Amino acid sequence: MLLIPCPWCGLRAESEFSSGGEANISRPYVNNDLSDNDWADYLFYRKNPKGWHQEQWHHVKGCRRWFNVERHTVTHEIRKSWPMNSSSDSND
Amino acid sequence: MRNKIRRLEQIDRVDRDKPIKFYFNNRAYSAFEGDTLASALLANGVKLVSRSFKFHRPRGIFGSWYEEPNALVQTGLRSDSTPNQRATTVELFDGLRAKSVNVWPNLHFDILSINDKISSIFPAGFYYKTFMWPHFLWPIYEYLIRHSAGLGRVPEAPDQSSYEKQNIHCDILVIGGGVSGLAAALSAAKSGARTIIVDDRAELGGPKFDNKAHISGQSIKSFTSHVEHILNKNPDCEIFTRTSAFMHGDHNFIVLNQKVSDHIHPELRGNLPRERLLKVRAGQVIYATGALERSLVFENNDRPGTMLCSAVSEYINNFGICPGKRVVISGNNDTIYILARDLLNAGAEIVAISDARKRELAVTASEFNKDLPVYFEQAPIKTHGRQCVRAVTFGRVSSDGFISALDKNKKFECDLLCLSGGFDPNLSLFCQSGGDAVFNNESSLIYPNNSPKNVHLVGSSSGIFCLRDAYNNGLKVGIRASELEGFSCSLKAELEECSDNNLGYFQPVWGLSSVHKRPKDFVDLHNDVIGDDIRLAVQEGYQSIEHFKRYTTTGMGPDQGKTGNINAMVLLAKHLGKKVSEIGLTRYRAPWVPVTFGAFAGRDLGILSEPIRKTSLHYWHEENGAIFEDVGQWKRPRYYPQAGESIDDAVVRECHGVRNELGIFDASTLGKIEISGPDSGKFLNRIYTNKFDNLSIGSCRYGLMLKEDGMIMDDGVTSRLDEHNWFMTTTTSNSSLVFNWLDEWLQCEWPSLKVFITSVTGQWSNITIAGPNSRKLLAEVSDINTENSHFPHLTWQAVNLFNIECRVFRISFTGELSYEINVPSQYAQFIWNRLIDIGKKFSITPFGTETLHVLRAEKGYIAVGHDTDGTVTPNDLGLVKMLKSDGDYIGRRSLYRSDTSREGRLQFIGLLLDERVPEGAPIVEIKGDYSSRIKTGYVSSSYYSPTLDSPLALGFLQDGLSRLGDSVQVAIPVQGRNVDAKIVSPVFYDPSGERLNG
Structure with missing residues (x-):
């Protein structure tokens, strides 16, 4: 069970959170030019890296804030976390 | 044959002044306090204690702790019965009862020991080979297999013991209380770090292989009590004995199982729990888990x-x-x-x-x-x-x-x-933490590699077998670990004078070099895997150690092959002609030792297993004979049977009551969300498929919510309270799902929207009155104008009822004239009682969810999660009019994907038939080139309709929307017959909506 650094509550056990998968997926602007492929890329395709991965977590049983985490998918090491509306660089 | 053994004088552990009695296979024996079942059996000269798993060969005690592969016993009686315990780890108490498992009729005369004589028909994978043919004999095979397989028996009664769980945090966790573990705990605790040391035995000190071993002139026993004394005095240190670490999870999350009172007679345990699950989060973990003998x-x-x-x-x-x-x-x-x-x-x-x-x-x-x-x-x-x-x-x-x-x-x-x-470091937990166990081809020994951050090994688990080195290694690692946690230790790791016995030179011995016809040379004693099974598995094409393990069942017994896995790996390599290091070890997984289910369950049993949610009106329902149904965590009244009524009788009566006069229903479980802020209309436009920002204040609108893949997620009515405040309702089971969904979009995708959401499900109770008399009742209890022109369908009004400010929404899920009265929950019971009293003159009938389902099905309304299942689009439901043409909404683009817009999709229909069919039943018909009927759809809801006096069903059929009037059949496979059905519109009742609009 991971220990996840919530930017508001500090280190808390994984059981308080729910995972939201890959971070930084922005919803495309939908118009008639948006191809099936582009929509499928947004809807279905996700990176599955072996290594560092930026992902979203929700402190659902805590402060209920969504935030970003950078986690290593092999060692599960978490090297940073930052709020939803800030960039990852501002929190180093 | 059984000669009692005279105990030696220099007994370390057992108390010879405290003789006790125990029973093994219903025979009484004597032993001393401090004995394990295994030591007591040996002392009584009992050599045969069990039968092996497959061949039922006679077996005795082989080991002295968890590595024991043979001596499995079942202890206790009835509710206290515990199957498949190792005799070597069972601490005796006076009156303990144990018996052998997997024997019939008894240990000495075991019928299935015939398997040993005919063992040639039980090679590796015999299950897969033997019971394949003839096909029709399978029921007999299955009967025989089920009766001969398995070990202990499931206890006859539920376990009455209590189990606890506890979360613990510490800086340094030392696992293993042998010399190196004690040394590590000593220096760690001295530094001021919060230190925990655990050992699975009854006392610290580790196994006693060499009673002449000494540290600074002290025996191991007095060294141990010396260190224990120091640790006990240190407020930063805690000692847990009889405690097994069995799992190492991510970020140093270690789970321990403490046997609190298992060693005490059940009647003398008092209020002590039997076991306690300790969930430890440690800064540093030091493994002093020792070694296992091959x-x-x-x-x-x-x-x-x-x-x-x-x-x-x-x-x-x-x-x-x-x-x-x-x-x-x-x-x-x-x-x-x-x-x-x-x-x-x-x-x-x-x-x-x-x-x-x-x-x-x-x-x-x-x-x-x-x-x-x-x-x-x-x-x-x-x-x-x-x-x-x-x-x-x-x-x-x-x-x-x-x-x-x-x-x-x-x-x-x-x-x-x-x-x-020889000895192999015990690396199971270390490997669970992310480390590797590697076989060295030159030395033929296992050693640890790639130690993860914040995980350490000491003593023989790190390959240090010399006592002096292990002691000093423990001290040093304890210091290093405390420094990593920000503490400093004044203790210096100095060489202590100790005995320096070592293992000496090691010469591997793997097995027999050449074999004649399948000798019984056991690699895995528990699962009866012999050397030739390994050869056979290789001959049959198995190469990966993981496949080999499962095919031959090597290391898959309760002992998990603790004494045999390395030999098996080397023999596999030999038959494959590969280097052992190329083969690798099988993956180590939790639990390292078996843990009872009771420990995992803890107190979360029965009524405590899940929270129960009751509405404010729950006790009225109870007093009035409601039969409840579970909807998520909610208890909802399903129907209110009167004397002598069956469920069907009650539902017919309740349905007629609503359709002809007046019904009253507790809809408080509906999810309720307040949405406020200037951008709420914009937000709702994106969330729902239909338009909301043009909804006037005081109006309500039914909305459909899709997931981004275009599938229906939820539905409900949302009302505009004032310019910036809205009131959304969701289905009962999806209320938190929808709330989290809204929250996620607001926080992650549209943080610029000025919208605030609040869950108010518990704040408002919903009392729904439905039926032609509902207007009369509302007029009687309030002073508002209830005329249709003043209070039309899909509007709401703030209404003062009995001096309580309520919100009355004219919404209908039954197809009748209906008002949903939202009441602050603390007044719900009061208002409900008044409505029941006053409603008597209008023949008020309380109705439950079963009646609601029938009524809504007559009207063709879907129940999300009942009719829909995450594969249904609004188009499939024929709800195209719910899709706005201007502006985007969640899921919109997916409705134009090739799959969602293709022909042949399952579409929502009604079915008229002569009898009620099971929900989920397939719709079948002859189609295309098929000569027999194939499945073209399924039934999603099925009821007897009292209003129509006919069974009806809702379901999904390929291209169903264009097939009204066709005939199909509904199959009831378990009865081997089909029922004729006619495809009709799903709206069976009042299609023009006169009743609910009237």
Whole structure:
């Protein structure tokens, strides 16, 4: 069970959170030019890296804030976390 | 045959002043307090204790702790019964009852021991090969397999013991209370770090292999009590004994199982829990988990009287029991000479010692005794005897570790054969933490590699077998770990004067070099895997160790192959012609030792297993005879049977009540969300498929919510309270899902929207009155104008009812004129009572969810999650009019994907039929080139409609929307028949909506 650094509550056990998968997926602007492929890329395709991965977590049983985490998918090491509306660089 | 063994004088652990009685296989025996079941059985001369899993061969005690593969017992009676315990880890108390598992009718005469005689039909994978044909005999095979397979019996009654769980945080967790673990805890605790040391035995100190070992002139026992005293005085240190670490999770999350009162008679446990699950989050973890002794593989290496050397040492030094009189010792390292010394001191005769090493490589042993009958470069090739070992024959060990027959065989008669195939660091938990266990092809030993951050190994689990080095290593690692946690330790790791016994040179011994017809040379004692099974698996194409393990079941017994896995791996490599390091080990997984289900469940049982949610009106429902149904965590009244009524009777009465007069329904479980802020309309436009920002204040609108893949997620009515405040309702089961969904979009995708959401499900109770008389009732209890023109369908009004401010929404899920009265929950019961009282003159009928379902199905309304299942689009439901043409909304683009817009999709229809069919039943018809009926849809809702006096069903059918009027059949496979059905519009009742709009 991971220990996840919530930017508001500090280190808390994984059981308080729910995972939201890959971070930084922005919803495309939908118009008639948006191809099936582009929509499928947004809807279905996700990176599955072996290594560092930026992902979203929700402190659902805590402060209920969504935030970003950078986690290593092999060692599960978490090297940073930052709020939803800030960039990852501002929190180093 | 069973001769009681006289205990040796220098007993370490058992209390000879406290004799106790216990029962094994219904026979009474005596022992002392401090004995384990295994030591007590050995002391009573009981050699045969169990039967093996497959061949039902006689087996005795082999080990002394969790590594035990043979001696499985079931302890206790009825609710206290615990199956598949190792006799070696069961602490005796007065009156303990234990019996052998997997024997019938009894241990000494076991019918299935015939399997041993016909073992040639049970090679590896015999299940897959033997029971394949003829097909029609499978029921008989299954019966036989189920009756002969399995070990212990499921207890006859529920466990009455209590179990606890606890979360613990510490800086340093030391696992293992042997010398190196104690040293590590000593320096860690001294630094001021919060330190926990755990050991799975009843007391610290580790196993007692060598009772002459000493540290600074102290015996291990007095060293242990000295350190324990220091640790106990330190407020930063906690000691847990009888506590097994069985899992290492991410970020140093270690789960321990503490046996709090398992060693006490159930009637004397008082309020103590039986076990406690400790969930520890540690900064640093230090593993001092010791080493496991390898067994040797040769013919009939399983006869009772065959034991590990380390186990025999334990029984002599800890329990004062010498398990044999005439002993043969076979090994490949120096520990066999320490054991020989202890056996001689205990009065046993050493018949012979086989040392697999060359004479010149064996001289490091300080205990080497020239008078001992040692046979170098030899190892056992077979044992002789029936119910127990009577003699041993040695063979020659080649330098690559395989045993072949000598020219001249000599039998050594004995009653105890002690085996030592060397020691492997116990790395199971270390590997769970992310470390590796690697086989070194040169030394033939396992060693740890790639230690993860914040995880450390000390002592023999790190490959340090010399006592002095282990002690100093423990101190140093304890200091390093506390420094990593920001503490500094004044203690210096200095070389203590200690005994420096070592394992000496190690010569691997793997198994028999060439085999004739399938000898019983067991690699895995528990699962009866023999050397030839490995050859066979390779012959049949198995190459990966993980596949090999599952095919042969090697290491898959309750002991998880603790004494045999390494031998199996090497034999597999030999048959594959590969290097052992290329094969690798199987993956280590939790639990390291078996843990009872009770410990995982803790107190979360029965009524405490899940929270129960009750509405404010729950007790009225109870008093009025409601039968409840579980909807998520909610208890909802399903129907209110009157005297003598069945569910069907009650539903018919309630339906007629609503359709003809007046019904009252508790809809408080509906999810309720307040949405506020200037951008709420914009937000709702994106969330729902239909338009909301143009909704006027005081109006309500039904909305459909999709997931981004275009599938229906939820539905409900949302009302505009004022310019910036809205009130959303969701289905009961999706209320938190929808709330989280809204929250996620607001936080992650549209943080710029000025919208605030609040869950108010519990704040408002919903009392729904439905039926033609509902207007009369509302007019009677309020002073508002209830005329249709003043209070039309899909509007809401703030209404003062009995001096309580309520919100009345004119919404209908029944198809009748209906008002949903939202009441602050604390007043719900008061208002409900008044409505029931006053409603009597309008023949008010309380109705439950079952009636609601019938009524909504008559009207063709979907129930999300009942009719829809995450594969249904609004188009599939024929709800195209719910899709706005301007502006985007969640899921919109997916409605134009090739799959969602193709022909042949399942679409929502009604079915008229002559009888009620099961929900989920397939709709079948002859189609295309098929000559028999194929499935073209399914039934999603099915009821008897009292209004129509006919069964009806809702369902999904391929292109169903364009097939109204066609005939199909609904299959009831379990009855082997089909029912004729006619496709109709799903709206069976009042299609023009006159009643709800009237």
